[in-house]
Amino acid sequence: MGARGNRTVTTPTAYEEPVLLTGLKPLLDQAEANGCFNGDQLDIEKVVEYVSSTNPTEPLRLEYVVMEPATSGSLTYKEGVWVIKVNKQQNIRRQRFTIAHELGHYMMHRNKSESFTDEVFFRTEKKDIIEYRANEFASQLLMPDLRVRKAIADGERNLGKLAERFNVSSAAMKVKVQELGFKLKQNE
Numbered sequence: 001m002g003a004r005g006n007r008t009v010t011t012p013t014a015y016e017e018p019v020l021l022t023g024l025k026p027l028l029d030q031a032e033a034n035g036c037f038n039g040d041q042l043d044i045e046k047v048v049e050y051v052s053s054t055n056p057t058e059p060l061r062l063e064y065v066v067m068e069p070a071t072s073g074s075l076t077y078k079e080g081v082w083v084i085k086v087n088k089q090q091n092i093r094r095q096r097f098t099i100a101h102e103l104g105h106y107m108m109h110r111n112k113s114e115s116f117t118d119e120v121f122f123r124t125e126k127k128d129i130i131e132y133r134a135n136e137f138a139s140q141l142l143m144p145d146l147r148v149r150k151a152i153a154d155g156e157r158n159l160g161k162l163a164e165r166f167n168v169s170s171a172a173m174k175v176k177v178q179e180l181g182f183k184l185k186q187n188e
């Protein structure tokens with residue numbers, strides 16, 4: 001394990017219960033029930049469609065556009081429609097996280113503002129609680145704790161491969177496995 005000098009996942013330590021995020025658990029249940037997971041990879045576009053279909057008065061649309069390089073995405077309300085824009089020039093794993101993050105804003109914060117614009121995310125920063133929650137939401141949606149724990153229990157202990165399995169960035173997966181109480185060590 002730990003080929004090519006990747007970090008490896010080792011001994012589990014403490015485990016903290018995840019923060020309760022509005023609407024996340026039922027959404028994950030629906031995603032499971034509706035076949036939105038291919039292996040451990042969530043079809044985030046399908047989830048957006050599902051969420052939109054369940055909120056006919058506030059439909060949600062997804063657009064891939066060119067944005068400022070520092071901007072990952074946005075969520076805006078215009079003429080009866082919520083639109084998630086994602087910077088199509090960023091890599092696919094970042095795009096997926098961005099979509100999940102904006103979906104989090106839609107689910108949790110759309111009564112607070114009609115416009116959210118997001119730059120590159122640093123999940124460990126807790127300065128802005130709304131952004132922190134949206135990142136938590138995205139993390140839980142794309143990397144459900146149970147699935148990540150199962151993947152590790154099944155023997156997948158390489159961070160890069162875990163990230164690939166869930167189609168998320170290694171940085172996002174690193175934070176996740178640390179949150180779950182697994183220690184990482186350099187394998188060089």
Ligand SMILES: [Zn+2]
Nearest residue numbers: 116118131134
């Ligand atoms: Zn945000």
